[in-house]
Amino acid sequence: xxxxELSERTGVSIPTLKFYLREGLLRPGTLTAPNQADYxxxxxxxxxxxxxxxxxxxxxxxxxxxxxxxxxxxxDLYEVMGVTVDSLGEPPAGEATPERRLAAAEIDRLxxxxxxxxxxxxxxxxxxxxxxxxIREMLFPGFPVEGLAPYARAxxxxxxAEVAATPGIFHAEPEQVLERAVLGLTLFEPIxxxxxxxxxxxxxxxxxxGGKGLPGEAG
Amino acid sequence: xxxxELSERTGVSIPTLKFYLREGLLRPGTLTAPNQADYxxxxxxxxxxxxxxxxxxxxxxxxxxxxxxxxxxxxDLYEVMGVTVDSLGEPPAGEATPERRLAAAEIDRLxxxxxxxxxxxxxxxxxxxxxxxxIREMLFPGFPVEGLAPYARAxxxxxxAEVAATPGIFHAEPEQVLERAVLGLTLFEPIxxxxxxxxxxxxxxxxxxGGKGLPGEAG
DNA sequence: GGATATCGGACAGTGACACTATCCGATAGT
DNA sequence: ACTATCGGATAGTGTCACTGTCCGATATCC
Numbered sequence: 187x188x189x190x191e192l193s194e195r196t197g198v199s200i201p202t203l204k205f206y207l208r209e210g211l212l213r214p215g216t217l218t219a220p221n222q223a224d225y226x227x228x229x230x231x232x233x234x235x236x237x238x239x240x241x242x243x244x245x246x247x248x249x250x251x252x253x254x255x256x257x258x259x260x261x262d263l264y265e266v267m268g269v270t271v272d273s274l275g276e277p278p279a280g281e282a283t284p285e286r287r288l289a290a291a292e293i294d295r296l297x298x299x300x301x302x303x304x305x306x307x308x309x310x311x312x313x314x315x316x317x318x319x320x321i322r323e324m325l326f327p328g329f330p331v332e333g334l335a336p337y338a339r340a341x342x343x344x345x346x347a348e349v350a351a352t353p354g355i356f357h358a359e360p361e362q363v364l365e366r367a368v369l370g371l372t373l374f375e376p377i378x379x380x381x382x383x384x385x386x387x388x389x390x391x392x393x394x395x396g397g398k399g400l401p402g403e404a405g
Numbered sequence: 406x407x408x409x410e411l412s413e414r415t416g417v418s419i420p421t422l423k424f425y426l427r428e429g430l431l432r433p434g435t436l437t438a439p440n441q442a443d444y445x446x447x448x449x450x451x452x453x454x455x456x457x458x459x460x461x462x463x464x465x466x467x468x469x470x471x472x473x474x475x476x477x478x479x480x481d482l483y484e485v486m487g488v489t490v491d492s493l494g495e496p497p498a499g500e501a502t503p504e505r506r507l508a509a510a511e512i513d514r515l516x517x518x519x520x521x522x523x524x525x526x527x528x529x530x531x532x533x534x535x536x537x538x539x540i541r542e543m544l545f546p547g548f549p550v551e552g553l554a555p556y557a558r559a560x561x562x563x564x565x566a567e568v569a570a571t572p573g574i575f576h577a578e579p580e581q582v583l584e585r586a587v588l589g590l591t592l593f594e595p596i597x598x599x600x601x602x603x604x605x606x607x608x609x610x611x612x613x614x615g616g617k618g619l620p621g622e623a624g
Numbered sequence: 625g626g627a628t629a630t631c632g633g634a635c636a637g638t639g640a641c642a643c644t645a646t647c648c649g650a651t652a653g654t
Numbered sequence: 655a656c657t658a659t660c661g662g663a664t665a666g667t668g669t670c671a672c673t674g675t676c677c678g679a680t681a682t683c684c
Contacts (some may be wrong), residue, residue: 201644221650221661234543241498242539263609271602279460302603303610310599317595320461324453325588334596336566340559341600345608347555369544371605376536377553378601379594380529381560383490384521386590389564390486391522420673440632440679466671631680
């Protein structure tokens with residue numbers, strides 16, 4: 187198919203598809219003439235993957251390029267998941283303060299105790315460190331690492347449920363296993379967050395007219 | 406204190422503080438002369454709040470302005486939490502397709518069954534809808550809304566643990582209850598996500614070599 | 625009390641980002 | 655043959671979060 191059909195099938199505009207081609211998010215089509223290229227179903231799937239990564243996971247083009255690069259290079263599942271984990275969210279912004287270094291040591295201890303992988307430079311690890319340090323600095327001074335255990339447990343529960351719900355996932359065609367792993371990792375994140383946010387809203391709503399714990403004007 | 410001291414105490418540069426003042430994230434100091442202003446501890450706390458919202462939660466200036474606006478207007482806790490929930494993450498990018506409208510109806514049904522608040526225009530609800538629709542479209546066609554229940558349960562568990570861990574939180578000084586609620590909502594999100602991501606990494610690592618860790622070059 | 629540093633405030637400029645527009649000569653479809 | 659569309663290259667756009675510069679006024683140090 188030509189680029190116009192690819193555009194119609196995916197809802198991505200032609201200039202944007204050209205941009206994705208330039209950035210390497212989309213592999214070039216097969217040239218049938220110096221200025222005619224042929225795109226196939228894999229391009230359709232890829233364009234949709236890029237769109238969902240942009241619009242649902244809100245990843246930058248550079249980070250999507252890292253993921254599609256790993257996919258196109260034929261990396262194995264572990265490598266692709268690592269790249270994807272390192273592409274979700276942004277790298278930490280601040281500096282490496284002493285507090286953060288202390289937090290890092292404690293986080294590493296906790297992760298080891300939980301049997302979770304501690305890749306060097308893992309973005310998930312970095313985020314744990316900066317969030318934990320910020321919690322200690324601004325919210326609960328002296329907060330213990332063990333206080334994070336409920337989150338680790340909840341996350342493990344969710345992943346266990348995910349595995350139970352998708353028994354055959356590792357037995358599909360190899361090319362699509364990787365894509366589906368990326369999608370599974372990213373598409374359920376907003377759901378988990380949304381439920382937590384709504385639970386918080388529910389909590390304060392209950393506080394307001396169950397016990398009138400309201401600190402507003404009434405003080 | 407003057408702006409230079411505020412800058413030193415918070416680690417935020419003077420031009421950036423001026424920018425925050427212009428954008429209304431920081432209330433103006435008390436003028437002691439036409440070109441001399443006095444800042445206090447509330448400004449220090451606010452500047453740090455803005456920083457953590459930028460660097461840890463990655464919120465845009467406009468969204469932080471919505472939160473600080475609610476704080477400064479003296480809105481009640483429920484209102485502030487609602488504004489904060491609507492400021493976390495980005496609004497959905499795509500269009501309202503028929504699939505999304507169907508997804509919306511099912512999500513609303515699920516939320517009602519779970520007793521979660523369904524404010525009109527709630528960003529959390531929107532994110533549930535677009536993610537759920539994307540899951541159905543690209544990952545698991547025919548995926549039932551009930552499949553989201555494990556996420557709702559995990560989120561509820563986490564919030565329950567949070568409440569249990571912070572018994573006195575609603576009895577602090579009113580001004581700080583709101584700030585702490587915002588911080589509690591935002592600072593623990595990256596932690597929950599990070600643990601899920603690491604659990605996924607662990608899962609595929611286990612898949613690859615039956616329990617070993619890294620696939621490295623040999624993979 | 626005079627020199628110098630810093631002040632608050634206004635406004636312009638910067639660099640990154642994600643597209644979007646325009647132009648080109650070549651090819652496809654009728 | 656003629657018009658629409660093609661792929662590819664280059665340049666331009668709008669937004670965002672700062673950052674830099676300038677101003678006249680005030681604080682601070684000798």
